[in-house]
């Protein structure tokens with residue numbers, strides 16, 4: 001049996017501000033750092049140890065991983081940073097406040113933009129300075145790999161090959177693995193691992209910095225999964241993520 005830990009980053013500044021974030025490289029808040037330390041302490045208390053760690057090239061996930069590994073006194077664990085684990089690119093929505101956008105376009109439209117499986121928001125303009133082609137960390141990617149927007153399906157299409165080519169072989173080799181990533185890149189991975197339908201994935205929301213343990217069989221098929229930590233807190237945190245896209249009640 002293989003054990004895999006998935007974890008979304010702690011609260012970021014734009015989680016706090018309730019802005020669409022995507023590939024914008026915002027940092028953790030102090031609360032987000034504390035959440036990451038708490039996750040590390042919980043993993044330590046439960047006896048988890050890791051041989052390898054994967055994260056994105058965005059600092060909210062990277063810093064979450066560092067703080068978690070530090071708490072585990074395991075900063076020696078090799079860390080693979082890869083853009084395939086980045087958050088879903090949110091296109092032209094990046095930077096906008098989610099409730100203000102819902103007040104303008106309606107809760108239903110924002111739910112489509114946030115959670116519809118195959119509908120992407122409008123793309124960033126090719127000359128927009130925020131377009132990833134201007135960012136040196138993506139310099140080695142071909143133009144066809146560089147997103148200017150994504151729907152969850154597009155994220156699945158980049159996360160799953162990375163799983164198959166890189167993470168799965170190292171799990172099969174017995175490496176105890178933690179992945180620190182993002183709400184939607186983890187939804188993409190969970191959709192693939194658990195065979196969640198396009199309709200059901202709409203209702204799945206991932207709380208910040210709560211370790212999610214997957215037990216996998218020899219073929220890397222999930223046997224079961226569970227969150228470490230307090231079940232009520234986790235339910236409340238999931239409901240809060242779902243509510244982020246609603247217009248504020250007057």
Ligand SMILES: O=C(O)[C@@H](CO)OP(=O)(O)O
Nearest residue numbers: 019020021022087114183
């Ligand atoms: O803004 C984002 O990039 C993501 C994750 O924070 O948000 P959402 O839950 O709306 O997909």
